[in-house]
Amino acid sequence: MWSVYLDTNPMRAPVVRTLGLVSRRAYLGPLAPLRARQIRHTELPGKKWVRVRNAMAGISGGDVALALLRRDRHVSPLALPRQSRIYLGREVCGEVVDVGADVEFLRIGDRVAYQLDQCCATREIEPPCRHCAAGYYNRCENRYLPGQQAIGGGWGDEMIVHERQLFLVPDALSDEQAALLEPAAAALHAVLRSQPQPGEQVLVIGAGTLGLLTTQVIRALTPHADITVQARYSFQAEMASNLGAAHILSAADGSADVARYTGARRFSRPLGSEMLVGGFDAIYDTVGTDDSLQSALRWVRAGGTVVLAGAHLAPMRLDMTPIWHQEVRLLGALEHGTERWPGNAAPAGWQADGAGRVSTFALAAALLRERRLTPQRLITHRFPLREVRRAVEVARDKAEHKAIKVLLDIRDVPNLPLDELEMVEDQLEPPHPQLAPAPFGGPAPSTQPAPPSRPGRA
Numbered sequence: 240m241w242s243v244y245l246d247t248n249p250m251r252a253p254v255v256r257t258l259g260l261v262s263r264r265a266y267l268g269p270l271a272p273l274r275a276r277q278i279r280h281t282e283l284p285g286k287k288w289v290r291v292r293n294a295m296a297g298i299s300g301g302d303v304a305l306a307l308l309r310r311d312r313h314v315s316p317l318a319l320p321r322q323s324r325i326y327l328g329r330e331v332c333g334e335v336v337d338v339g340a341d342v343e344f345l346r347i348g349d350r351v352a353y354q355l356d357q358c359c360a361t362r363e364i365e366p367p368c369r370h371c372a373a374g375y376y377n378r379c380e381n382r383y384l385p386g387q388q389a390i391g392g393g394w395g396d397e398m399i400v401h402e403r404q405l406f407l408v409p410d411a412l413s414d415e416q417a418a419l420l421e422p423a424a425a426a427l428h429a430v431l432r433s434q435p436q437p438g439e440q441v442l443v444i445g446a447g448t449l450g451l452l453t454t455q456v457i458r459a460l461t462p463h464a465d466i467t468v469q470a471r472y473s474f475q476a477e478m479a480s481n482l483g484a485a486h487i488l489s490a491a492d493g494s495a496d497v498a499r500y501t502g503a504r505r506f507s508r509p510l511g512s513e514m515l516v517g518g519f520d521a522i523y524d525t526v527g528t529d530d531s532l533q534s535a536l537r538w539v540r541a542g543g544t545v546v547l548a549g550a551h552l553a554p555m556r557l558d559m560t561p562i563w564h565q566e567v568r569l570l571g572a573l574e575h576g577t578e579r580w581p582g583n584a585a586p587a588g589w590q591a592d593g594a595g596r597v598s599t600f601a602l603a604a605a606l607l608r609e610r611r612l613t614p615q616r617l618i619t620h621r622f623p624l625r626e627v628r629r630a631v632e633v634a635r636d637k638a639e640h641k642a643i644k645v646l647l648d649i650r651d652v653p654n655l656p657l658d659e660l661e662m663v664e665d666q667l668e669p670p671h672p673q674l675a676p677a678p679f680g681g682p683a684p685s686t687q688p689a690p691p692s693r694p695g696r697a
């Protein structure tokens with residue numbers, strides 16, 4: 240089996256960054272951390288593990304940022320333990336081709352999407368931590384314990400994962416839709432961190448995949464919200480309008496334009512600061528830079544909500560005064576987990592569990608099945624797996640290529656090895672040390688996150 244990964248050897252980054260001053264090609268060149276690996280020893284590492292033959296995989300902004308070393312070592316997540324290899328491709332669907340002896344929820348031939356990284360369920364820790372017990376595997380306190388990791392990711396012909404990492408894809412969804420369940424669920428989670436009310440003025444900052452899917456989700460769950468999207472490029476603005484944005488802000492638009500549109504009053508001083516009284520009721524920042532978050536904090540009304548969904552691995556320097564001076568609520572959003580049932584906006588025939596909760600992935604799949612979310616409309620480019628480097632370039636240079644969502648088509652592609660990437664051949668990693676006991680076991684036994692369930696079950 241072949242898989243594309245990042246070599247996290249700390250010696251690579253400074254060398255590549257230095258060469259990158261001369262040419263951007265260094266980031267995808269022979270010394271770059273992006274590598275391909277043939278894994279010859281491919282036995283399942285546990286009785287609840289499965290092998291998946293991949294069909295379709297997306298290139299996410301996170302993948303591109305990792306490959307291009309877009310990170311500052313001073314941000315706290317970089318203190319976490321890292322594998323020597325990070326397999327790329329979390330937006331992926333495929334078919335189960337091998338199952339361990341104790342696999343409960345999946346069968347050979349099932350179509351699955353990658354849902355989650357390691358958490359209490361995949362580490363078989365009972366009782367689970369308090370977050371997993373509540374369905375928030377994205378906050379798992381045991382996520383970074385040593386232990387078996389997935390072998391391979393979406394950017395490869397196969398991956399070997401714990402069965403609880405997977406979501407059983409309903410038959411009604413195509414492979415492309417299934418591969419885009421992950422970003423759709425991430426957008427759904429961001430919106431459900433604070434769902435807009437009918438009639439509210441909402442701004443989505445950013446019109447890449449996450450921003451456009453966030454726009455779709457708001458339109459699906461709160462059809463009468465008034466949605467503005469700030470888009471950097473005209474092709475993104477056009478797509479945002481097609482997906483339900485009533486108004487578009489360009490990257491050059493500022494607080495005066497926001498004041499005009501929302502009816503806010505604007506105050507400013509020459510060579511000084513500016514402030515709006517009034518503004519958007521809610522703002523979803525899907526970019527996550529200093530500039531975007533600063534705009535969000537200044538353009539939201541007093542008592543309004545800013546959801547920070549864009550992930551940017553760099554410290555920020557910001558005027559945070561709106562948080563106390565205007566009592567602005569700032570919420571973060573990471574991946575997906577469990578949602579409170581969105582009431583009347585819920586898909587037909589689906590119900591929450593007894594506690595009013597539903598898995599984000601299941602809800603996203605139901606909205607796709609009802610065509611209320613159509614992430615496949617964002618696909619602009621498809622490449623065979625062997626052209627993965629070209630695919631990353633297109634996703635990186637999105638303005639030049641008018642790229643929104645770039646997919647790798649892995650069906651009928653036995654023509655590996657991959658072009659243009661240095662190959663290494665080696666064996667599976669050595670066995671990992673024994674797991675430590677769960678430090679924060681919750682009192683209630685729980686099956687969360689929801690195991691892969693047959694279609695038709697909530």
Ligand SMILES: [Zn+2]
Pocket residue numbers: 358359360367368369370371372376378379380381382
């Ligand atoms: Zn946990």
